[in-house]
Amino acid sequence: MKTDNIKVLVVDDDVIERKSIKRELTLKYSEYQVMEASTAEEAFVYIKNMSFDVIIIDYHMPQINGIEAIINLRTMAHLKHTAIVMISNNNDEQLMLDCINAGAQDFLLKSDVTENQLARTILQSRKRHELELQLQDSYQQVKHLAERDKLTGLHNRYYFDEALTRMLAYQKRTPDELIAVILFDLDKFKHINDTFGHEVGDKLLVAASQRILKILRGDELFARFGGDEFVLACAHLKTIRQIKGVIRRLTKAFTTPFSVDGHYLYCTSSIGVAISPINGYTGEELLKMADIAMYRAKKSSQKRYCLFEDNMQEAFLRKYKIESELRQAIKKNEFRMNYQPIVDVNTNKIIGAESLIRWPNGKTSKSPGEFIPIAEEAGLIQVIGKWVLQEVISYISNLLGEKKRDLYISINVSPCQLSDKRFTAFVESLLKSYKVPASSIVFEITETALLNEDATTLEALTSLHELGIRIALDDFGTGFSSISHLLICPINIVKVDKSIIQHITQAYSNHRSMLEGLAYMLNKLDIRIIAEGVETKQQAKLCMETGIELIQGYFYYKPVNEDDLYLLLDKVEEKTVN
Ligand code: C2E
Ligand code: CA
Ligand code: CA
Numbered sequence: 001m002k003t004d005n006i007k008v009l010v011v012d013d014d015v016i017e018r019k020s021i022k023r024e025l026t027l028k029y030s031e032y033q034v035m036e037a038s039t040a041e042e043a044f045v046y047i048k049n050m051s052f053d054v055i056i057i058d059y060h061m062p063q064i065n066g067i068e069a070i071i072n073l074r075t076m077a078h079l080k081h082t083a084i085v086m087i088s089n090n091n092d093e094q095l096m097l098d099c100i101n102a103g104a105q106d107f108l109l110k111s112d113v114t115e116n117q118l119a120r121t122i123l124q125s126r127k128r129h130e131l132e133l134q135l136q137d138s139y140q141q142v143k144h145l146a147e148r149d150k151l152t153g154l155h156n157r158y159y160f161d162e163a164l165t166r167m168l169a170y171q172k173r174t175p176d177e178l179i180a181v182i183l184f185d186l187d188k189f190k191h192i193n194d195t196f197g198h199e200v201g202d203k204l205l206v207a208a209s210q211r212i213l214k215i216l217r218g219d220e221l222f223a224r225f226g227g228d229e230f231v232l233a234c235a236h237l238k239t240i241r242q243i244k245g246v247i248r249r250l251t252k253a254f255t256t257p258f259s260v261d262g263h264y265l266y267c268t269s270s271i272g273v274a275i276s277p278i279n280g281y282t283g284e285e286l287l288k289m290a291d292i293a294m295y296r297a298k299k300s301s302q303k304r305y306c307l308f309e310d311n312m313q314e315a316f317l318r319k320y321k322i323e324s325e326l327r328q329a330i331k332k333n334e335f336r337m338n339y340q341p342i343v344d345v346n347t348n349k350i351i352g353a354e355s356l357i358r359w360p361n362g363k364t365s366k367s368p369g370e371f372i373p374i375a376e377e378a379g380l381i382q383v384i385g386k387w388v389l390q391e392v393i394s395y396i397s398n399l400l401g402e403k404k405r406d407l408y409i410s411i412n413v414s415p416c417q418l419s420d421k422r423f424t425a426f427v428e429s430l431l432k433s434y435k436v437p438a439s440s441i442v443f444e445i446t447e448t449a450l451l452n453e454d455a456t457t458l459e460a461l462t463s464l465h466e467l468g469i470r471i472a473l474d475d476f477g478t479g480f481s482s483i484s485h486l487l488i489c490p491i492n493i494v495k496v497d498k499s500i501i502q503h504i505t506q507a508y509s510n511h512r513s514m515l516e517g518l519a520y521m522l523n524k525l526d527i528r529i530i531a532e533g534v535e536t537k538q539q540a541k542l543c544m545e546t547g548i549e550l551i552q553g554y555f556y557y558k559p560v561n562e563d564d565l566y567l568l569l570d571k572v573e574e575k576t577v578n
Pocket of ligand 2: 354412444474
């Protein structure tokens with residue numbers, strides 16, 4: 001606080017009072033520089049053009065009441081460091097308190113004004129104001145810490161939740177307006193973090209948040225929830241089209257790479273949107289729905305964003321239920337294995353069987369097509385997969401030990417099992433302890449396992465292949481079938497998906513022509529081919545004519561339990577195709 005050249009503005013319509021204050025201050029103290037204003041207007045002209053350390057203002061002015069005057073002065077940013085002293089003839093305590101509450105630092109009765117008293121009041125009010133400002137600053141700092149995300153400076157979850165609640169309450173007054181809660185995260189952020197380190201990851205988060213700030217209008221709520229998850233809440237929207245406009249700008253923000261520490265990082269984002277009042281009324285509901293929608297967007301290969309739809313909630317709940325039932329099923333050992341024979345059409349002999357998991361007690365789901373992907377996502381497939389391996393390999397051991405049989409059992413393996421470095425060693429130890437030759441098992445993998453092009457997967461496949469285990473490429477013809485996988489990976493068998501087989505009997509079927517070409521090519525590559533999902537005699541016949549000799553499908557056998565496979569192997573039914 002400076003103590004020389006203290007600039008004071010005295011505002012009083014009573015000229016005698018004004019002059020007397022000026023005199024009291026300037027006669028004895030040389031450090032005071034005093035200006036006078038007789039009206040509020042005049043005072044505001046001074047204030048606009050000059051800075052003051054203290055304003056002494058009379059409570060009773062002709063056009064403006066003292067409290068209003070203080071409030072007006074306190075809204076002026078450049079008066080932040082100016083102390084205000086109110087003077088009045090009115091000895092009313094309440095009035096005094098009201099002035100202090102409105103932002104004055106002191107209140108002085110005109111009858112008490114003496115030169116000493118005035119100087120003391122000025123000193124004290126300046127000191128008080130300085131302390132108030134310091135307190136306010138530290139309050140702001142604490143508030144900032146509590147409400148802001150440290151890394152990006154955006155609001156944090158705590159602030160967002162509170163502000164969204166206020167936004168939603170306000171919306172009740174304007175029921176025709178929409179509020180969009182837009183949740184998004186950065187795809188493959190973890191990968192970037194792992195590859196380039198956390199420092200680069202953090203800088204990417206800052207760069208992304210800054211880029212997004214640039215595309216916003218300014219009245220949105222924008223927060224980081226932690227990790228790579230961000231959220232936007234936009235109010236005053238009238239149509240879904242407007243919401244899509246925001247999403248479009250958001251997606252566009254991610255189209256160019258981020259330059260961080262000399263790396264050009266391409267990074268897309270997955271966006272989930274929930275809209276009030278269409279989807280929900282509370283912040284909690286909307287965030288949950290946006291989360292479900294974001295999850296959908298992430299799963300979809302084409303869509304970068306997803307708006308919440310009612311049936312998602314149902315699907316989400318179903319999935320959640322299945323996941324918790326799966327956890328119980330693992331503990332209670334509720335899974336069983338079935339086996340579906342694979343037949344050589346030339347001899348009608350069973351040359352192998354595919355092991356398929358069953359969950360007889362499954363309450364919400366019994367279909368592995370549904371519960372296996374859920375187990376994969378929930379990270380439960382490792383435990384289930386280990387159980388399957390153990391169960392099937394011990395079964396083969398019995399099957400082969402009992403009689404000399406020439407057949408193999410195939411086992412479905414999920415991509416996440418293959419990316420576990422200990423997988424091959426585990427399989428090898430099982431084969432050893434059950435004395436099962438590697439040639440009696442085949443691992444079925446889908447193309448999604450190969451799509452990641454992750455080195456561990458390829459290594460695992462190669463080492464399994466070296467052990468003597470054959471690899472089958474499952475569900476060929478769905479999704480991303482790529483010939484290059486057949487050349488790069490050690491594939492011995494291709495299983496043509498049932499969706500293709502279903503179409504081959506139609507007249508002029510493209511599927512049939514494709515199958516013919518495929519069979520020809522695979523024969524050349526010395527890869528065996530199995531037609532899956534053959535349900536009719538006609539389909540089986542066409543497969544044969546196409547050059548496919550191995551068939552798996554209801555036309556021959558449905559999946560059967562362990563005991564029934566024994567029976568089947570002993571009594572191979574005659575099934576003629578011709
Ligand atoms: P997938 O590997 O393609 O298995 C073939 C599916 O087709 C089986 O369904 C089988 O019952 C069914 N199927 C066989 N013949 C026919 C037919 O003629 N017509 C029709 N419409 N369907 C036929 P399932 O048992 O429901 O299994 C579904 C999927 O679940 C499997 O598809 C596989 O991806 C997965 N799965 C099953 N067991 C396991 C397992 O032990 N581990 C892993 N990771 N996945 C498994
Ligand atoms: Ca399979
Ligand atoms: Ca299949």
